[in-house]
Amino acid sequence: MSMQQKIEALIEELQPAFGDRISSAAGICQQHGEDISHFPATPPDAVAFPESTEEVQQLVRACSRLEIPVIPFGVGTSLEGNILAVNGGVSVDLSRMNRILQVNEQDLDVTVQAGVTRVQLNQHLRDTGLFFPIDPGADATLGGMASTRASGTNAVRYGTMKENVLSLEVVLPDGRCITTSRRARKSSAGYDLTRLFVGSEGTLGIITEVTVRLYGLPEEMSSAWCVFPSVEEAVNAVIETIQFGIPVARIELMDEATVRAINAYSKTDFQEQPTLILEFHGSEVGARDQVEQFSDIAGAHGAEDFQWALRPEDRSRLWQARHDAAHAVAAFAPGTSQWWTDVCVPISRLAECITATQEDIASTGLVAPIVGHVGDGNFHVGICAPEDDPSLQQAADELHQRLVERALAMDGTCTGEHGIGLGKKEFLKTELGDAVDVMRLIKQALDPGRIMNPGKVFD
Numbered sequence: 001m002s003m004q005q006k007i008e009a010l011i012e013e014l015q016p017a018f019g020d021r022i023s024s025a026a027g028i029c030q031q032h033g034e035d036i037s038h039f040p041a042t043p044p045d046a047v048a049f050p051e052s053t054e055e056v057q058q059l060v061r062a063c064s065r066l067e068i069p070v071i072p073f074g075v076g077t078s079l080e081g082n083i084l085a086v087n088g089g090v091s092v093d094l095s096r097m098n099r100i101l102q103v104n105e106q107d108l109d110v111t112v113q114a115g116v117t118r119v120q121l122n123q124h125l126r127d128t129g130l131f132f133p134i135d136p137g138a139d140a141t142l143g144g145m146a147s148t149r150a151s152g153t154n155a156v157r158y159g160t161m162k163e164n165v166l167s168l169e170v171v172l173p174d175g176r177c178i179t180t181s182r183r184a185r186k187s188s189a190g191y192d193l194t195r196l197f198v199g200s201e202g203t204l205g206i207i208t209e210v211t212v213r214l215y216g217l218p219e220e221m222s223s224a225w226c227v228f229p230s231v232e233e234a235v236n237a238v239i240e241t242i243q244f245g246i247p248v249a250r251i252e253l254m255d256e257a258t259v260r261a262i263n264a265y266s267k268t269d270f271q272e273q274p275t276l277i278l279e280f281h282g283s284e285v286g287a288r289d290q291v292e293q294f295s296d297i298a299g300a301h302g303a304e305d306f307q308w309a310l311r312p313e314d315r316s317r318l319w320q321a322r323h324d325a326a327h328a329v330a331a332f333a334p335g336t337s338q339w340w341t342d343v344c345v346p347i348s349r350l351a352e353c354i355t356a357t358q359e360d361i362a363s364t365g366l367v368a369p370i371v372g373h374v375g376d377g378n379f380h381v382g383i384c385a386p387e388d389d390p391s392l393q394q395a396a397d398e399l400h401q402r403l404v405e406r407a408l409a410m411d412g413t414c415t416g417e418h419g420i421g422l423g424k425k426e427f428l429k430t431e432l433g434d435a436v437d438v439m440r441l442i443k444q445a446l447d448p449g450r451i452m453n454p455g456k457v458f459d
Contacts, residue, residue, distance in 0.1 A: 003088050006066045007045045010090065013062055014048070021049040021096075022059075032091040035078040036138075036326070038339040039422055044071060044085035051096045053169060053177055053208040060206065061175035063090060069454050070173075072202035074144025075117070077136075079340050080421030082148060082201050086455040092206060094143055100124050101209065109166055109183055111211040114143025130214040133158040136417065137323045143207045148419040149199030153322070156242070156375030157249040157281065158215065160417070165198050169209035173447040183211060196442070201419050202453040204446050218281035221249075222291065223309040223318050226298055227273040231255055231358060231370070233301040234274045235351040238374045240297045242347055246290055248375060250279040250319075255358070257369035258325055258382075265328035266321040271305055276374075277322055279315070325371050329382045333367050336384040337393075341400055341423070343407035344378040344416030353410055354379060360402055364395050378416035420457045428458060 001009075007024055014022050023029075024046040033043030045068075050056045063070050069089025076083060085091060097113040100121065104110065105128055112121060119139045121132050134145060136152035144150070146168065151160035158164070167181040180193040197204060228234035231253070238251055254262065254275045263270055276298070280290045295306065309315045330338050345353045354370060361368045361381075372379025381403060385396035404414045404427050414420075414427035429436050436458055443450075443458075 001066075003045055003068075006068050007090075010062055010066055010068060011046060014059060017055065017058060018048060018050075021051070023047055029091070032073055032076070032083070032093060033085055035076050035081060035083050036340075037079050037081045037084075037421070037423065038337055039081040039084060042081075042084040042086050044091040045088045047073075047091045047093055049093050049096050053097075053171065056092065056171045056206055056208055057175045057177055059090070059092065060171050060173065063451055064174055064449055067449060068451065070206070070451050071453050072143070072147065072206045074115070074141035074147075075139065077138035077140050077144070078148065078421060079342075079418040080415070080423040082419050082421035082453075082456060084422065086422065089451070089454075094141065094206075094208070097208065103128065103130075104183070105130065107183065108214045108216075109211055110214055111167075111209060112142050113209055114141060114146075114207050116142050118142065118145070125214065129217050131217050132212060133215055134161055134164060134212075142210045142212065146198050146207055146210050147200065147202050149417070151373065151376075151378070151417045153250045153252055153319070153373060155373055155378075155417075156251055157247055161212075162195065162198055164213045165194060165210060166213060167211040168194055168197050168207050170197050170205040170207055172205045173449060173452050177208070199419070201421065201456050203443060203457050204452060206452075218283075218287075220284045220287040221279060221281055221315065222287055223277065223279045223315045224291070224306060225270065225275055225277045225318065226303040226306045227271045227275050228298075229273070229302045231274045232351050232355050233303075234276050235354055235374060237276065237298045237301040237303065239347055239350060240301075241294055242375060244293065244297070246293050247282070248278055248290060248294065249281040250277070251373075251375040252277045252322055253354075253370070253372040253374040253379065254322070254325070255370040257367065258329065258371050261328040261332035261369060262321050262325060265331050266324055268321050276303075277318060279319075322371075325369070326382065329369050329384065333384040335386055335388075336367070337387050339383040339385070339396055339400065340380055340418075341383065341403065342378060342380040342416050342418050343404060343412055343414060344376070345407050345410045345412030347377045349410040349412070350374060350377050350379075353406060353412070356406060357381065357403055360399060360406075364399050366392065366396060366399065368399065373416070376416075377412070422456065425456075425458055
């Protein structure tokens with residue numbers, strides 16, 4: 001049976017339950033075959049919009065029987081081709097599974113369906129005095145964030161999705177539904193299946209519900225930015241801040257090229273020098289103490305032009321400018337394709353890694369701004385290469401290769417938060433060696449038909 005025949009059989013079987021919520025229309029498929037990576041669009045053969053875990057189970061059972069690939073889809077903001085249908089199949093769009101199921105204020109946790117976005121969740125929580133801190137920039141779904149082990153600007157204080165997911169409901173490739181854990185804050189009961197599925201990128205099952213930790217809104221939140229004479233001095237200030245145990249909530253780096261692009265795009269007036277943007281959370285006294293400690297450290301590294309944002313609207317404007325960096329770079333380098341990649345290294349090697357990367361970029365003649373969640377050693381490079389110049393496209397690929405090799409040589413990782421997807425598969429074996437064979441065994445045990453997001457993480 002051809003794939004087209006399988007899809008026709010699937011739609012015929014599921015139409016009574018799904019109605020027009022399953023479709024093979026070209027426009028819908030095209031929309032679900034694109035993310036924000038540099039990879040070309042790869043549409044699925046059909047798209048389904050389940051509204052319950054039971055419907056996901058029904059869909060997966062049918063796909064398993066018909067041997068149709070299944071690709072979970074959140075909002076399509078992945079950066080390594082994580083949601084592309086490279087083998088065809090059905091994209092499972094979870095956006096209609098967007099109910100907040102249970103807020104446990106006293107226990108500081110919440111259970112949501114996988115299609116709930118982080119902004120939607122925090123809007124729902126705004127009258128409780130609680131918030132969910134993981135902020136990858138895009139308004140991603142909680143299911144997608146768990147699948148890619150997302151983090152973002154707040155990770156230096158609050159951790160990543162790995163530290164903040166308490167439990168998952170997952171539909172396995174044979175259609176069974178499991179709950180990986182209870183809500184208790186710790187457990188020694190069996191294998192840690194929650195951590196197995198967090199970061200699995202939809203290759204082991206479809207996450208349908210997520211239970212995550214919540215935090216109390218801090219009494220005081222203040223943001224600041226300051227400029228440094230060099231990226232090295234800025235990063236060394238970050239390293240000292242972390243080593244001294246100052247509990248900064250966010251600490252983000254932008255190099256000169258990024259600041260220039262943001263000024264043009266967001267109509268800001270930052271000095272076009274290496275810049276740190278920070279946020280401090282705590283009591284009024286505690287936040288002020290953090291500010292004073294950081295100011296002393298930054299001053300010792302040549303920082304100047306300290307500016308503070310205390311009002312919520314000023315803080316929002318500041319962080320929106322940072323979150324718009326990718327759009328700003330795209331507008332700043334028209335006629336190029338943007339290849340956003342990330343690596344993460346131990347904090348003690350961060351200045352060395354970024355400085356070497358800057359020198360490497362300069363030698364290529366490419367535009368490649370650097371931004372980073374430098375508080376945890378993670379930084380991103382936006383490699384811009386003219387779409388009509390094969391030699392510079394090749395130079396971009398080689399720059400990316402050297403970037404990852406440099407991070408691995410420093411005992412870092414090929415990806416701090418984007419995931420493996422399609423783009424980092426070749427580096428995973430170098431990074432983890434025989435551990436990848438163990439991953440293959442787990443995949444084979446849970447998904448012998450290889451229907452779950454095939455072609456991702458490893459072949």
